[in-house]
Amino acid sequence: MATVIIPTPLRKFTNNTARLQVAAVNIQQTVDELTLNFPDLKKHLLDDQGQIRSFVNIFVGNDDIRDLQQQKTAVQPDTVISIVPAIAGGYA
Amino acid sequence: MSNNNPVTFSKEELARYNRHIIIPEFGLEAQQKLKAAKVLVVGSGGLGSPALLYLAAAGVGTIGIVDFDVVDDSNLQRQVLFGVEAIGKSKVEEAKKRLEALNPHINIILHNTQLTSQNALDILKDYDVVSDGTDNFPTRYLVNDAAVLLGKPNVYASIFQFEGQVSVFNYRKADGELGPNYRDLYPTPPPPGLVPSCAEGGVLGVLPGIIGSLQALETIKVITGVGEPLVGRFYIFDALNFESRTFNISRRDDNPLNGKNPSITKLIDYEQFCGMKAVEKPIKEITPEELYNWQVTGEAFQVIDVREQQEYDIVNIGAELIPLSTVAANADRISKDQKVVVHCKMGGRSAKAIRELEEKFGFENLYNLKGGILRWIDEVQPELTKY
Numbered sequence: 001m002a003t004v005i006i007p008t009p010l011r012k013f014t015n016n017t018a019r020l021q022v023a024a025v026n027i028q029q030t031v032d033e034l035t036l037n038f039p040d041l042k043k044h045l046l047d048d049q050g051q052i053r054s055f056v057n058i059f060v061g062n063d064d065i066r067d068l069q070q071q072k073t074a075v076q077p078d079t080v081i082s083i084v085p086a087i088a089g090g091y092a
Numbered sequence: 093m094s095n096n097n098p099v100t101f102s103k104e105e106l107a108r109y110n111r112h113i114i115i116p117e118f119g120l121e122a123q124q125k126l127k128a129a130k131v132l133v134v135g136s137g138g139l140g141s142p143a144l145l146y147l148a149a150a151g152v153g154t155i156g157i158v159d160f161d162v163v164d165d166s167n168l169q170r171q172v173l174f175g176v177e178a179i180g181k182s183k184v185e186e187a188k189k190r191l192e193a194l195n196p197h198i199n200i201i202l203h204n205t206q207l208t209s210q211n212a213l214d215i216l217k218d219y220d221v222v223s224d225g226t227d228n229f230p231t232r233y234l235v236n237d238a239a240v241l242l243g244k245p246n247v248y249a250s251i252f253q254f255e256g257q258v259s260v261f262n263y264r265k266a267d268g269e270l271g272p273n274y275r276d277l278y279p280t281p282p283p284p285g286l287v288p289s290c291a292e293g294g295v296l297g298v299l300p301g302i303i304g305s306l307q308a309l310e311t312i313k314v315i316t317g318v319g320e321p322l323v324g325r326f327y328i329f330d331a332l333n334f335e336s337r338t339f340n341i342s343r344r345d346d347n348p349l350n351g352k353n354p355s356i357t358k359l360i361d362y363e364q365f366c367g368m369k370a371v372e373k374p375i376k377e378i379t380p381e382e383l384y385n386w387q388v389t390g391e392a393f394q395v396i397d398v399r400e401q402q403e404y405d406i407v408n409i410g411a412e413l414i415p416l417s418t419v420a421a422n423a424d425r426i427s428k429d430q431k432v433v434v435h436c437k438m439g440g441r442s443a444k445a446i447r448e449l450e451e452k453f454g455f456e457n458l459y460n461l462k463g464g465i466l467r468w469i470d471e472v473q474p475e476l477t478k479y
Contacts, residue, residue, distance in 0.1 A: 007255060007330075008252065067340070
């Protein structure tokens, strides 16, 4: 089972779970599995066309899936997948 | 960095920077580069405070600070530049005082203004490096685009609750290769309301201390050329689990600023681009004392509590509970015919609720309880439980 690390701002949609295990073999299946199990995540990860939102980056290991095979990027049982949305804080 | 004159140090300066100068990889040469450098720090808040303190202490010769705000008591939990005596005073003025007391050998330039598309290029152009510690997406994209258009490296850091991010954008390596910028990492911002700001979502006070210090570190590396700056890499820190990860990031062909077919050649309207204001228009406020007077004088009003049920169970002031996430769905429960006071724990969520109600439903009768239930307890009902 691959591991998905959920960022702090999205943990409220995953029962405050930081790490989730998925049976998926690629990123598309990972996203499908996550949004099936946690429907509230969907609008944060996917746009109306079902594409990964442009302010959400997904990394497989250390690499951006946009530099790999996007949603078709394969994941192995020992893969760590990180979801990293844009955050803008710093000042207030 | 762009200074051709030999940089010299007084005896006091040499003594002050001794611990830098004796590092073999750093030495007098790097210290000279620091003294010759001009760094612009955008925002003197949570990230700007530690970044400014360390950059000043380290001996960056010229430091510019952009900020238009005044110090608020809710800043002091993390904005370590400021003390109690600074409350209500100009941030840049107070920052200058503190930094000059820390290091009298440097030059501080103040830009007591909001950074906008109209003034950004003019302000940034005189600096070698930009250090972005702002708190909203419009200004993030503005700083990024201005830095790219001017060819300046942009040391980026951002925080939210327990999470921090750092990268060095638009840095040209010695071999001429240009690193990615913010638009390569995040081409477009989240739609308004989907990602809360720190003012609404909160931030652990020490987190900007950690991340702002990393920002100062990378700024010093960019100036001196010592070490490998965080270029083409994206660092994130999760304070809750104490985990940090560093990802590889790349330039993208479709970057509208400097990809294959650039479409942005000058600064744009970033509030329109992000669909949100960089600085929110003020909402009406009421102090606990004023609310108490309304009660006493029999004024007709409704009170709405936008906290969560479990918070309400700990302590409440008899208001109607409509948690923030359900406010829009329950807008019909909120009166339009009389004054309505909206409160939460400290005033952040209730401000957000008011903005949402004003924007979506046209409410004009909403008042934010200043300082939330905590200030109410302090000033009106000290017998209630604080949490």
